[in-house]
Amino acid sequence: MSTEMTTAAQLSEISEKTDLLLRMYRQMVAIRQFEAQVNELYTRALMPGLAHLYIGEEAVAVGVCEALEQTDYITSTHRGHGHCLAKGASPDRMFAELLGKKAGYCKGKGGSMHIADPATGNLGANAIVCGSAGIATGAAFSARALGNGRVAVCFFGEGALGQGVLYEEMNLAQLFKLPVIYVCENNLYTEYTHYSETTAGDILARATAFGLEAASVDGQDVRAVYGVAQRLVDRGRRGDGPAFMLCNTYRYHGHHVGDINREYYRSKQEEQIWKTERDPIVNLKKWLVEQKVSDAAALDRLQADLEAEMKKAVEFAVAAPYPAVDEVGEDVYA
Amino acid sequence: MPETHLQAQSDRELTFAQAIREALAEEMRRDPTVFILGEDVAEAGTPFKVLSGLLEEFGKERVLDTPISEAGFTGLAVGAAMTGMRPVVDIMFGDFVTLTMDQMVNQAAKVHYMSGGRWKVPMVMRTTMGATRRSAAQHSQSLHAWFCHIPGLKVVLPSTPYDAKGLLKAAIRDENPVVFFEDKMMYKLKGPVPAGDYTVPLGVADIKRVGEDITLIATSSMVQVALSAAALLEESGISAEVVDPRTMWPLDEQTLIESAKKTSRVIVLDEGYERYGVTAELASVIATGAFYDLDAPVKRMGAMHVPIPFSPPLEDVTVPTERTVFEAARALCGR
Ligand SMILES: Cc1ncc(C[n+]2csc(CCOP(=O)(O)OP(=O)(O)O)c2C)c(N)n1
Numbered sequence: 001m002s003t004e005m006t007t008a009a010q011l012s013e014i015s016e017k018t019d020l021l022l023r024m025y026r027q028m029v030a031i032r033q034f035e036a037q038v039n040e041l042y043t044r045a046l047m048p049g050l051a052h053l054y055i056g057e058e059a060v061a062v063g064v065c066e067a068l069e070q071t072d073y074i075t076s077t078h079r080g081h082g083h084c085l086a087k088g089a090s091p092d093r094m095f096a097e098l099l100g101k102k103a104g105y106c107k108g109k110g111g112s113m114h115i116a117d118p119a120t121g122n123l124g125a126n127a128i129v130c131g132s133a134g135i136a137t138g139a140a141f142s143a144r145a146l147g148n149g150r151v152a153v154c155f156f157g158e159g160a161l162g163q164g165v166l167y168e169e170m171n172l173a174q175l176f177k178l179p180v181i182y183v184c185e186n187n188l189y190t191e192y193t194h195y196s197e198t199t200a201g202d203i204l205a206r207a208t209a210f211g212l213e214a215a216s217v218d219g220q221d222v223r224a225v226y227g228v229a230q231r232l233v234d235r236g237r238r239g240d241g242p243a244f245m246l247c248n249t250y251r252y253h254g255h256h257v258g259d260i261n262r263e264y265y266r267s268k269q270e271e272q273i274w275k276t277e278r279d280p281i282v283n284l285k286k287w288l289v290e291q292k293v294s295d296a297a298a299l300d301r302l303q304a305d306l307e308a309e310m311k312k313a314v315e316f317a318v319a320a321p322y323p324a325v326d327e328v329g330e331d332v333y334a
Numbered sequence: 335m336p337e338t339h340l341q342a343q344s345d346r347e348l349t350f351a352q353a354i355r356e357a358l359a360e361e362m363r364r365d366p367t368v369f370i371l372g373e374d375v376a377e378a379g380t381p382f383k384v385l386s387g388l389l390e391e392f393g394k395e396r397v398l399d400t401p402i403s404e405a406g407f408t409g410l411a412v413g414a415a416m417t418g419m420r421p422v423v424d425i426m427f428g429d430f431v432t433l434t435m436d437q438m439v440n441q442a443a444k445v446h447y448m449s450g451g452r453w454k455v456p457m458v459m460r461t462t463m464g465a466t467r468r469s470a471a472q473h474s475q476s477l478h479a480w481f482c483h484i485p486g487l488k489v490v491l492p493s494t495p496y497d498a499k500g501l502l503k504a505a506i507r508d509e510n511p512v513v514f515f516e517d518k519m520m521y522k523l524k525g526p527v528p529a530g531d532y533t534v535p536l537g538v539a540d541i542k543r544v545g546e547d548i549t550l551i552a553t554s555s556m557v558q559v560a561l562s563a564a565a566l567l568e569e570s571g572i573s574a575e576v577v578d579p580r581t582m583w584p585l586d587e588q589t590l591i592e593s594a595k596k597t598s599r600v601i602v603l604d605e606g607y608e609r610y611g612v613t614a615e616l617a618s619v620i621a622t623g624a625f626y627d628l629d630a631p632v633k634r635m636g637a638m639h640v641p642i643p644f645s646p647p648l649e650d651v652t653v654p655t656e657r658t659v660f661e662a663a664r665a666l667c668g669r
Contacts, residue, residue, distance in 0.1 A: 048646050049468030100468075100645030111470045111644030127472040128430070129402045162401030163433075190402060192378035198401035264377055328648040332640050 006217065006227030014223045018293045024066055024222050025288060028058040028281050029303050031082045033310045034091055038081065038098065038112075042257040046318065048100055051112040054082035056252035059280035060185050061086040063225025064153055064245075067233045073121045073139040073152040075132035078113045079185075079251070080125030083155050088120040091310055095317035102323040103316075109323075109331065121150075130156055130163035133182070137169040140180035140242070151179040151236045159190035161199055161206065170210045170242065179236035181229070182207070182244045185219065187251045192265045207244030219249030220278045250274040344496075344526035351384045351521040353495035354460075357502035358385070358422065360531060362392050365420060368506060369396040371407050372424025381426060382462075382521050404433035408459065412442045412511075415457035420506060425461035428515065429475045434459070442511040443486030455511045458502070463491075464517035464555055464605055465642045465653050474642035474649075476554075476605040479612050481513045482582045488512040488536055489582040493557035495525040497580055500534030508536060517555040517605070537584030541593065545575035548599040548663050551590055551616055552578060556603040556654060563659035572667050582612060590616065591623035598629040599666050603654055608636035630666050635659060 006014075014020070035055045041047040054061065057079075065074065065086035076083040084094060089105065097104025098112050105115050116124035123139060126132040136154030143150040160166055161184065173180050184203065188195055207214040213235065217228045225247060232243040252275055254262055262271075288294045348356065362368045370388065372380070376399040379386035389397045400407040404425060411421035425431055431438070442455045463476035481489045488510055492498040498516070505512040542557055543564050552560035557578045564574035577593045579586060594600045600620050604612040613634035620632050638652040 108645030109643045159402045162403040191374045322647045
């Protein structure tokens with residue numbers, strides 16, 4: 001059991017992999033541009049219902065998923081667009097799902113909070129807090145039983161620490177030595193309540209009590225996230241059992257797109273500090289330029305390209321047809 | 335008309351949400367053992383802002399934010415209710431009641447009976463129901479029938495601001511565990527609500543509209559659907575009576591049966607699933623109690639037997655609407 005961060009040696013090793021770094025940069029920008037369009041769809045009243053934006057937390061999904069194979073499994077949450085994209089889903093079919101269109105990943109039946117995609121190992125986003133702890137643990141169980149070498153990652157917000165089922169699953173995972181990594185995204189707030197008001201004691205100790213390998217990491221530093229994730233994924237794949245990863249992060253927007261007035265639960269100043277000093281994209285960009293891995297102009301071009309790509313994906317989704325009404329009764333049973 | 339319906343006259347209008355809040359505030363002022371427990375109930379006043387202002391008046395000792403631990407805080411409420419408090423538990427979305435089921439079904443519902451009447455559980459669980467908010471399968475269900483199935487629990491489904499206030503006050507004063515379902519889509523509905531204390535007793539149905547040709551028995555937001563359908567039917571020369579049972583248990587069978595006997599045709603409307611649900615139970619009450627007076631089989635209309643889909647054109651066909659009720663009523667009347 002250890003709680004160490006990514007070591008300096010590991011970091012410098014990661015830092016030499018320029019392809020990896022540029023790929024992670026691209027993915028983070030893609031997620032941010034995707035989410036910017038989601039917000040736009042909401043404000044223009046083009047999207048039914050609400051969505052929970054991942055902006056600010058991009059380094060977590062990207063750093064973790066970069067350590068996974070396409071065949072590895074993830075489970076995701078109500079704030080799941082980032083996980084989904086980082087695991088390889090395509091934006092046009094995601095937008096189509098967000099608009100309830102037939103071309104969406106779930107034929108419009110799931111919407112923002114339920115995107116699932118077997119082709120990228122995505123077992124599904126979940127609108128029940130901690131609703132997928134069992135599913136992820138079960139996926140790890142079948143990976144071990146079938147001997148296919150896969151691992152499962154269970155993403156959840158720190159709010160899920162309140163659910164008893166999480167502890168039942170961690171206990172089972174350790175007893176059965178399952179290749180599952182529980183990734184806790186602590187963005188400081190559940191909906192409108194600071195996590196310290198709902199979380200007693202030490203978070204990592206909850207995992208180490210069951211004998212899980214546990215580590216905490218700066219969730220705004222994609223290199224650090226990747227480093228820890230890779231180590232925990234490797235040991236899971238080797239058969240060394242489950243792990244718990246605490247990623248300290250921040251959501252820039254409201255709990256959902258409609259949560260505009262937030263001063264009663266957090267200050268504008270706090271938001272500003274995270275955005276200006278801790279931004280995962282800005283900071284990686286600065287580093288990439290300083291290290292001469294890339295130059296600012298190229299990275300700006302990349303961002304513009306991704307923005308254009310997202311806009312095209314939105315256009316596709318807006319133009320796509322709704323499912324036929326009689327599809328409502330399909331898919332209830334397999 | 336029953337007396338309780340006449341009392342709904344008042345110059346003052348409140349929304350459904352305001353009526354709920356007023357009932358809670360009045361009961362908390364009246365009884366210091368009443369307290370509120372749930373997620374984001376304090377500063378946030380719930381995502382639907384139903385409880386705004388209660389923290390300011392009653393403080394953190396009586397309006398408590400919990401972790402996202404539905405099973406845990408519901409269980410705590412059961413124990414607190416057994417030992418001298420009157421908890422009002424807030425379960426944000428009705429879909430999350432599934433997480434509380436052991437506490438409600440195996441504990442709260444049975445404590446009084448199993449102890450031979452020595453312990454009681456005077457608690458209220460407030461939660462939501464209702465689809466068409468584009469919230470998909472895990473945030474749109476109406477699961478009240480689950481609780482109706484369990485002896486020891488009472489189940490309340492208010493349909494107007496007036497009823498919401500009076501029924502909630504009665505529920506809080508009740509000596510049993512009461513589950514109180516609020517349709518999310520009704521929080522902004524306005525209606526007359528008298529200031530000050532009154533209760534609506536659990537187990538008394540209300541005739542929301544008097545008619546002669548057909549009875550529409552409707553619950554929660556389906557009462558508004560039934561009233562709109564009744565207005566359409568009137569234009570077609572069909573006089574519809576709308577009866578609201580208000581509480582699923584205890585159930586005022588007599589009022590439902592009398593209306594059925596009078597009109598001889600009945601549609602039962604409820605937003606839960608039809609199969610094995612509230613509409614089945616109410617239809618059976620009518621079929622048994624008014625058998626010789628019926629001119630047509632009792633028709634049931636509830637949620638389609640599918641998980642609620644996200645896509646708007648699909649979601650919209652899963653629940654009864656004034657149009658589908660209007661058409662079903664016309665067909666039942668042979669017109
Ligand atoms: C079992 C359950 N209870 C309550 C909710 C309502 N709810 C949705 S998101 C949320 C807060 C989740 O906080 P966290 O897990 O930290 O994730 P974040 O939104 O911060 O990403 C709550 C209470 C829910 N979806 N499921």
